Amino acid sequence: MDATSFAEALDFAIGREKAAVDFYRELAALASFAVQRSTLKEFMTMEEGHVAMLSAMKARGGLELSSAIAVDLGLAKALAADEKPAAGMSFQDILVAAVKKEERSGELYVSLAAASLNPEAKAVFERLVAEESRHKRYFEELYEAHIARDN
Amino acid sequence: MDIKDFIAPFAVWKRAFEKPFTVKKPIDERPGAPRYRGFHINDAERCVGCGTCEAICMNKAIDLVPVEGREAKEGDSGLRPRVDYGRCCWCALCVDICPSGSLNMSNEYLWIDSDPDVFRYTPGVDKKPWDGAELGYRRAEGYRLLDEQRVPMAELGHREAVKSFLELVQGYSRAQAEKEADRCVSCGLCIASCPAHMDIPGYIKAVREGDLDTGLRLLYETNPFPEACGRICTHLCEGACSIGTGGDPVAIRWLKRYIADQVELSAYAKALPRAEPSVGKKVAVVGAGPGGLSAAYYLALLGYEVKVYEKDGEAGGMLRYGIPEYRLPYPALDKDIGYIESLGVTIKRGVAIGKDLSLSDLRRDYHAVYLSTGLPVAYGLEVPGDKHPRVLDGVAVLAAATRGEELGLGKRVAVIGGGNVAMDAARTALRHGAAVDILYRRREEDMPADADEIREAKAEGARLIEKSIPVEVKDAAGALAGKAALFVWNEAEMVQKEEGKRPVPEAIPGALREELYDSIIAAIGQGPDLSYVTEEDGVPMKRFKPLVDARGMASPGASPKGGAIFAGGDLVNDRKDAISAIADGHRAALSIDRHLSGKGA
Ligand SMILES: Cc1cc2nc3c(=O)[nH]c(=O)nc-3n(C[C@H](O)[C@H](O)[C@H](O)COP(=O)(O)OP(=O)(O)OC[C@H]3O[C@@H](n4cnc5c(N)ncnc54)[C@H](O)[C@@H]3O)c2cc1C
Numbered sequence: 245m246d247a248t249s250f251a252e253a254l255d256f257a258i259g260r261e262k263a264a265v266d267f268y269r270e271l272a273a274l275a276s277f278a279v280q281r282s283t284l285k286e287f288m289t290m291e292e293g294h295v296a297m298l299s300a301m302k303a304r305g306g307l308e309l310s311s312a313i314a315v316d317l318g319l320a321k322a323l324a325a326d327e328k329p330a331a332g333m334s335f336q337d338i339l340v341a342a343v344k345k346e347e348r349s350g351e352l353y354v355s356l357a358a359a360s361l362n363p364e365a366k367a368v369f370e371r372l373v374a375e376e377s378r379h380k381r382y383f384e385e386l387y388e389a390h391i392a393r394d395n
Numbered sequence: 396m397d398i399k400d401f402i403a404p405f406a407v408w409k410r411a412f413e414k415p416f417t418v419k420k421p422i423d424e425r426p427g428a429p430r431y432r433g434f435h436i437n438d439a440e441r442c443v444g445c446g447t448c449e450a451i452c453m454n455k456a457i458d459l460v461p462v463e464g465r466e467a468k469e470g471d472s473g474l475r476p477r478v479d480y481g482r483c484c485w486c487a488l489c490v491d492i493c494p495s496g497s498l499n500m501s502n503e504y505l506w507i508d509s510d511p512d513v514f515r516y517t518p519g520v521d522k523k524p525w526d527g528a529e530l531g532y533r534r535a536e537g538y539r540l541l542d543e544q545r546v547p548m549a550e551l552g553h554r555e556a557v558k559s560f561l562e563l564v565q566g567y568s569r570a571q572a573e574k575e576a577d578r579c580v581s582c583g584l585c586i587a588s589c590p591a592h593m594d595i596p597g598y599i600k601a602v603r604e605g606d607l608d609t610g611l612r613l614l615y616e617t618n619p620f621p622e623a624c625g626r627i628c629t630h631l632c633e634g635a636c637s638i639g640t641g642g643d644p645v646a647i648r649w650l651k652r653y654i655a656d657q658v659e660l661s662a663y664a665k666a667l668p669r670a671e672p673s674v675g676k677k678v679a680v681v682g683a684g685p686g687g688l689s690a691a692y693y694l695a696l697l698g699y700e701v702k703v704y705e706k707d708g709e710a711g712g713m714l715r716y717g718i719p720e721y722r723l724p725y726p727a728l729d730k731d732i733g734y735i736e737s738l739g740v741t742i743k744r745g746v747a748i749g750k751d752l753s754l755s756d757l758r759r760d761y762h763a764v765y766l767s768t769g770l771p772v773a774y775g776l777e778v779p780g781d782k783h784p785r786v787l788d789g790v791a792v793l794a795a796a797t798r799g800e801e802l803g804l805g806k807r808v809a810v811i812g813g814g815n816v817a818m819d820a821a822r823t824a825l826r827h828g829a830a831v832d833i834l835y836r837r838r839e840e841d842m843p844a845d846a847d848e849i850r851e852a853k854a855e856g857a858r859l860i861e862k863s864i865p866v867e868v869k870d871a872a873g874a875l876a877g878k879a880a881l882f883v884w885n886e887a888e889m890v891q892k893e894e895g896k897r898p899v900p901e902a903i904p905g906a907l908r909e910e911l912y913d914s915i916i917a918a919i920g921q922g923p924d925l926s927y928v929t930e931e932d933g934v935p936m937k938r939f940k941p942l943v944d945a946r947g948m949a950s951p952g953a954s955p956k957g958g959a960i961f962a963g964g965d966l967v968n969d970r971k972d973a974i975s976a977i978a979d980g981h982r983a984a985l986s987i988d989r990h991l992s993g994k995g996a
């Protein structure tokens with residue numbers, strides 16, 4: 245990506261969050277029963293919140309994201325590479341997909357920050373790395389509490 | 396008048412110039428003897444407010460009173476003893492009996508005040524000069540009014556145990572049970588910690604008095620699974636028992652089992668309440684585990700017509716298909732279930748809701764529906780290679796063992812996980828002659844399984860490999876391909892990454908280990924199967940859980956569309972043990988009754 249300015253960097257991030265909304269929407273279309281759909285809807289609404297938040301920041305021309313990187317629970321690394329959930333998806337399948345997605349986003353922003361020559365864009369990407377680490381942490385905690393209770 | 400009477404006053408005057416026999420300030424120089432029984436001192440932190448001192452005091456000089464800033468919590472009533480010195484006779488029985496040893500006496504005996512009210516105070520709470528006194532009355536070393544040790548339970552030795560699926564714990568004889576029941580001081584601290592709030596001191600008293608019919612009736616007031624719970628309950632009550640503060644807690648679980656074991660099923664009806672006359676309403680229960688069947692029992696008692704739908708061939712849920720028979724023999728479980736059925740509860744075995752019938756069918760045909768479908772979905776390892784044919788799921792292995800199927804686990808078995816399922820799977824594999832490794836991501840003290848289970852699994856020969864993060868499953872080479880697998884894990888160290896949170900296992904770079912196993916049993920956790928609930932059922936759900944209110948109600952339903960829906964048990968609560976599912980079922984039955992009868996709506 246050739247993000248040279250603050251606005252372009254944010255546009256890129258907003259695009260990614262919109263793709264995340266679509267990600268959950270597609271999964272919801274695949275889902276075969278109610279609790280899958282309500283869970284996916286909850287996560288989709290969260291991503292819509294991120295789109296709205298970033299869009300508002302872009303309009304205001306200032307980035308109000310914390311630079312605090314969340315503690316890595318190390319689960320994402322341990323989980324198997326993505327397997328796209330299918331109609332019978334369990335809560336585990338959904339959470340694995342979510343953790344992996346956040347992990348990919350974080351990695352992408354790390355490389356974008358490293359590649360950015362423009363300091364403004366670099367700062368945006370660095371904040372987004374932190375933001376994604378917090379999203380990943382959120383799903384990792386859900387995974388620990390609901391899925392890997394016995395391990 | 397006698398001459399002596401005349402002289403006597405002059406004789407007394409003579410004494411006025413002699414050294415007096417008494418001293419001016421007699422007390423200063425006369426401290427109490429080192430073990431004098433003076434005013435009480437109490438270590439308010441150690442005291443659990445059990446009230447045994449209050450009960451033993453024959454002068455009624457002790458009252459348990461609320462104390463500012465101290466709340467009731469598990470194993471602590473939050474109350475503390477207040478002593479009234481207008482009544483106390485300094486016999487020190489309270490000190491001798493105190494289970495925690497917190498109550499003692501200083502050797503201070505002098506306290507002068509014109510206000511009589513001050514002579515009633517709460518030691519350890521109301522500050523006094525003798526607080527922390529070194530001298531005074533203490534219970535003599537080795538002298539106990541209470542027996543510190545519980546009556547030992549006969550159990551199969553570990554070597555013997557792994558040779559068969561025979562029940563490990565043999566049960567108390569009458570003499571043993573009565574002796575153990577004698578240790579209970581009836582403080583009742585245990586009641587609050589039991590999710591079903593069983594009348595524990597009440598049924599222990601019944602054991603002591605040999606009145607087992609009363610004991611059984613008290614058990615059934617809040618728990619229709621005494622045979623099962625008398626064996627496998629997580630016995631939170633024993634953690635709260637005040638006797639446990641200075642010795643072994645009373646063996647509450649074994650005493651419960653004793654009562655249920657002693658009364659024949661055919662004699663239950665005589666001891667237990669009869670069902671109310673029919674109220675003319677029908678309730679469907681989905682799932683014949685302990686939660687669903689408890690709801691069914693209490694609804695039947697209240698006069699409802701109850702049908703339980705169970706997808707499996709037998710009733711009992713995880714008590715039958717999860718817990719192995721060496722911990723809970725099937726005849727004991729059958730006895731509990733048999734009595735519930737004898738009240739007219741119908742169990743439709745082999746009928747899956749969502750497949751054979753829909754939830755909306757039930758809503759249409761019944762006035763209310765109770766969902767207690769538990770956690771039947773085993774979660775996977777989620778590491779590369781976890782679909783290998785030798786990677787098995789723990790719950791499925793245990794269910795196959797219950798059905799008497801050939802398990803074919805092989806000689807070397809790995810069990811991944813540290814919960815109840817992992818321990819039972821490991822011990823089942825040991826009984827099938829396998830060498831077993833249990834691999835757990837954190838440390839032994841972090842394992843969610845019952846500590847007794849972990850200890851026994853190890854004693855029976857399982858090797859525990861802590862701090863092992865699953866990395867990969869690889870197929871075995873050569874002739875063993877497809878028949879055995881290599882389990883690869885990364886050794887970890889526990890890192891305290893955040894203040895106040897539990898430490899996280901972090902892989903040690905390069906510390907990869909692998910072993911060849913004939914079977915790898917994954918037991919990392921289970922989830923619900925809610926595929927039978929549709930949007931039309933109106934059950935709000937979050938994170939794969941129905942949301943219920945304080946009554947256990949998930950959806951009020953509407954008369955034209957159908958009955959209200961309630962839910963509970965493992966599906967809903969966080970504790971995920973049998974007694975919590977039973978408590979949920981009981982609560983739901985009462986709520987359904989209130990809802991349908993319009994009482995207290
Ligand atoms: C291996 C193992 C060991 C355990 N050890 C202990 C222990 O030592 N102590 C303890 O207190 N607890 C223990 N537990 C937990 C305990 O078994 C559960 O907490 C308890 O059984 C939960 O009761 P429940 O009624 O909520 O669900 P379950 O017992 O799971 O029963 C649910 C029932 O619903 C049925 N069902 C599910 N879906 C449908 C459907 N769509 N239609 C019809 N029927 C359906 C299932 O077949 C099952 O019979 C253990 C669990 C396991 C798995």
Ligand code: SF4
Binds near residue numbers: 584596637638
């Ligand atoms: S069993 Fe223990 S906690 Fe319960 S009443 Fe008896 S002494 Fe108190």
